[in-house]
Amino acid sequence: MSLQLLRGRDLKPPLRALHDKPRDSRGTLPRKRPNSPASARSRARRLSASRSAPRRAISITLLPRNFRRRLERLHWQFVPHPFACGFVARLVLSEDERAAVGRHEGPLPVGITPYYASLMGRDDPAEPLRRTHIMTRDEYVRLPGEADDPLGEDHDTVVPGLVHRYPDRVLFLTTGTCSTYCRYCTRSRLVGNPGGEYQFSTRQWERALAYLEAHTEIRDVLLSGGDPLSIGDDKLDWLLGRLRAIKHIEFLRIGTKIPVVLPQRITKSLAKMLKKHHPLWMSIHFTHPRELTPKSRSRPRGLPMPAFRLAARRCFSKASTMMRQ
Numbered sequence: 001m002s003l004q005l006l007r008g009r010d011l012k013p014p015l016r017a018l019h020d021k022p023r024d025s026r027g028t029l030p031r032k033r034p035n036s037p038a039s040a041r042s043r044a045r046r047l048s049a050s051r052s053a054p055r056r057a058i059s060i061t062l063l064p065r066n067f068r069r070r071l072e073r074l075h076w077q078f079v080p081h082p083f084a085c086g087f088v089a090r091l092v093l094s095e096d097e098r099a100a101v102g103r104h105e106g107p108l109p110v111g112i113t114p115y116y117a118s119l120m121g122r123d124d125p126a127e128p129l130r131r132t133h134i135m136t137r138d139e140y141v142r143l144p145g146e147a148d149d150p151l152g153e154d155h156d157t158v159v160p161g162l163v164h165r166y167p168d169r170v171l172f173l174t175t176g177t178c179s180t181y182c183r184y185c186t187r188s189r190l191v192g193n194p195g196g197e198y199q200f201s202t203r204q205w206e207r208a209l210a211y212l213e214a215h216t217e218i219r220d221v222l223l224s225g226g227d228p229l230s231i232g233d234d235k236l237d238w239l240l241g242r243l244r245a246i247k248h249i250e251f252l253r254i255g256t257k258i259p260v261v262l263p264q265r266i267t268k269s270l271a272k273m274l275k276k277h278h279p280l281w282m283s284i285h286f287t288h289p290r291e292l293t294p295k296s297r298s299r300p301r302g303l304p305m306p307a308f309r310l311a312a313r314r315c316f317s318k319a320s321t322m323m324r325q
Contacts, residue, residue, distance in 0.1 A: 091117065093134070094125040100135045107193035110135055111181045116261040119290055128288045135183050148189045161200060162208040169220035169251075172208060174239065175200045178227045180261040191226055200226070202235075209242055212249065220251040229258040229265055233273050240277040252277065257285040263295040 093101070101110050112120075112133055121127030125134075149155075156165040163171035176191050176198055185191060190198035212218055221243055228236065243249055258265050274280055286292065 091120060091130070091134070092123050096136045097125060097130075097134050100137045100139060103137075103140070104135060107191060108181055108183075108185060108188040109192045111178070111192065113179050113262050115264065115295075116180050119293070129290060132182055132184060132287060133180060139183060151186050153187075159207045159211050160198075160204045162211055164211075164215075164218075168217055169222065170212070170218055172221050172223050173198075173200070173225055174205070174223050174228045175226035175231055177225065177230045179230055179258055179265070182257070187226075205239060205242075209246075212243070212246055216248045219249060220253070221249055222253045222255060224255040227256050227258050228254050229256045229270075233270055237273045237276070240274075240280075244277050251279070251281065253281045253283060255283045255285070259284050260286055260291045260296050263293075263298070 104110060110133075116129070116133070120129045120133075124130070125136075153163045153165075153171070156163050158164045161173040163173070165171070173187075173190075176193065178191055181192055212221070223239075231239075240252065243252055
């Protein structure tokens with residue numbers, strides 16, 4: 001029985017023309033030639049050389065051709081240590097930077113998204129974005145009067161992750177994760193250290209929510225961390241919904257730097273989720289005009305972003321730099 005009768009209808013023509021592969025004079029497909037021993041040996045030498053080559057200071061000419069397209073992919077941006085990744089190690093580190101990075105342990109790791117690394121000066125250690133995100137040996141110098149908790153937040157912590165210093169507002173630390181770690185971070189004791197003293201989880205959130213429900217004088221909640229936008233959409237949606245369900249909370253604010261260092265995170269789905277919880281305010285942390293790229297300026301419709309400038313003294317050493325903002 002023919003295939004047409006089995007189907008009950010005639011076969012449809014192909015959607016596009018089929019191109020026959022080249023055949024020899026006998027009508028058979030040519031066989032692939034086996035690799036010669038010499039080519040196998042040269043391939044093995046190239047492989048061993050690539051494995052033994054140092055991973056630091058990779059020239060930008062060695063980056064893949066699709067590097068620009070990769071910069072647009074959200075999940076590829078989450079690289080914990082860019083200096084160990086060939087796609088991002090385009091920066092030529094100074095001896096001071098290399099020694100400091102190699103020595104580092106504990107919280108506040110050296111982590112930069114590929115997108116943000118692409119904005120930095122490749123050969124200039126004094127370039128402002130590098131000064132604020134790549135550590136030097138001066139970071140290990142501790143002067144009298146310095147403290148692990150310079151803002152005294154631990155003193156006013158009522159439950160883990162919730163700081164109640166002012167009568168009608170609280171600071172809600174949602175996570176210890178950032179997409180990019182700033183070297184001047186005032187919470188360097190707790191960020192980027194999952195196994196450390198400070199733990200963040202939904203169980204900790206529940207304790208903070210119970211405290212907020214019991215204290216009706218609280219009107220204003222600032223979500224911080226870490227960076228709240230490093231949390232997944234579903235989990236962040238759940239947290240904002242729980243906070244919005246507390247009747248006496250009037251203001252919800254999110255403090256973030258992700259639109260600056262990871263603009264690929266600002267998606268239409270994120271904007272749609274945040275729009276459900278309006279009124280909602282978002283404070284965005286810009287430190288230098290170089291961060292104001294077309295990508296960081298753009299945003300999906302409906303996403304609230306009143307950006308606030310936070311000046312870093314060493315970056316804004318000239319009045320002309322401040323005026324450019």
